[in-house]
Amino acid sequence: MRLHRNLVFATIDSLHLIFNEEKQADKVLKNTLKRDKRWGSRDRSFIAETTYDIVRWKRLYAEIAEVKEPFDRSNLFRMFAVWATLNGIKIPDWKQFEETPTRRIKGKFDELSKIRKYRESIPDWLDTLGQHELGKKWDAEIAALNQLADVxxxxxxxxxxxxxxxxxxxxxxxxxxxxxxxxxxxxxxxxxxxxxxxxxxxxxxxxQDASSQRVARFLDPQPGERVIDACAGAGGKSLHLAALMENKGQIIAMDLYENKLKELKRRAKRNGAHNIETRVIDSTKAIKKLIEKADRVLIDAPCSGLGVLKRNPDAKWKLQPEFLENIKRTQQEILSSYARMVRPGGSLVYATCSILPSENEQQVKTFIASEAGSEFNFIKDDKIMPSSSGFDGFYMALLQKKEK
The missing domain is CATH 3.30.70.1170 (Sun protein; domain 3)
Structure with a gap:
């Protein structure tokens, strides 16, 4: 494979924005790929896949390249050289690669591959947390999460x-x-x-990832019911609910962010989903108006996103321990507040795209032991682990509200 200067430079520019300016990888690439109209699909996929690969293996490659953040351009070229060497690509004779210690790269790779935090390219705190929460299973899960996601x-x-x-x-x-x-x-x-x-x-x-497709079915909505998707975002699961309900009944898609619901409206129009109504959660009134009004409620809760690292490899560098503690509090608050919308005898599904028990089954146990959750019975749950499914990591629990 011959490396083309403009494609390599576009990759380096993208990495600079992602690593040093903390921009989102997908948004950076969207802009980068518009830069040159002459690029064909192969050129664009080279830039996207190489950028994502270096983002995914940042810690490992930086350690092999002996560079530290913030990365200047020469550091980024050194990391690119590590990527190329490990992928069997000949380093071109450009001045940017003059100081590349290619002979040492493979030896260092073999040496670092014996240490999990380098081998799987993750921060120390995340490695400790994964080990603490998942024990021996952590090895297989983090390895699976470093694989490229299927479309x-x-x-x-x-x-x-x-x-x-x-x-x-x-x-x-x-x-x-x-x-x-x-x-x-x-x-x-x-x-x-x-x-x-x-x-x-x-x-x-x-x-939509295969694991994500399990969530709407787990809620088991029926045509003619009133269903609330309480953390709808841009509405991937709302659209699936509409299809499962054959466009009959009502779906109320709620979110804190109006721009996400606008995107959902656009998608619903394209999908021919006519039974979705959007509502912004701009105050507690939005929830109060719907107390005990829903047959089924889906809470696809905000979470660490650890189950979807395959498709968001930059998330492991942005995630911080304090965010995790805050999000667990938020999950409990959302559960307690939004669960009130379920009618007696109705169903609630709590779901996350995380693989951590502290965000999943432990949250459900805490909720059911609370005053708000005492009205619910636990029916069943489903843990989808990346190592066994080959897809994203997801958790979902089905609860039923007791009849009065």
């Missing part, structure tokens, strides 16, 4: 079926395969930009 689609059954979507994408040379335990899912055999397809523009599918 999984959720077929929108309001508009199409799996065969139609497969055929439409196949016409564009995008091949997919079905997943046995996921009724609405199609997995791409190779990464491709599916957003330019007519099938996407016509609302036939959404991109």
């Amino acid at each position: 999984v689609l959720r077929v929108n059954t309001l508009k199409a079926d799996k065969k139609q979507v497969q055929n439409a994408l196949s016409d564009l040379d995008i091949e997919t395969e079905t997943l046995s335990k996921y009724p609405d899912a199609l997995k791409l055999k190779e990464r491709a930009n599916v957003f330019v397809s007519d099938a996407f523009k016509n609302g036939w599918f959404e991109v």
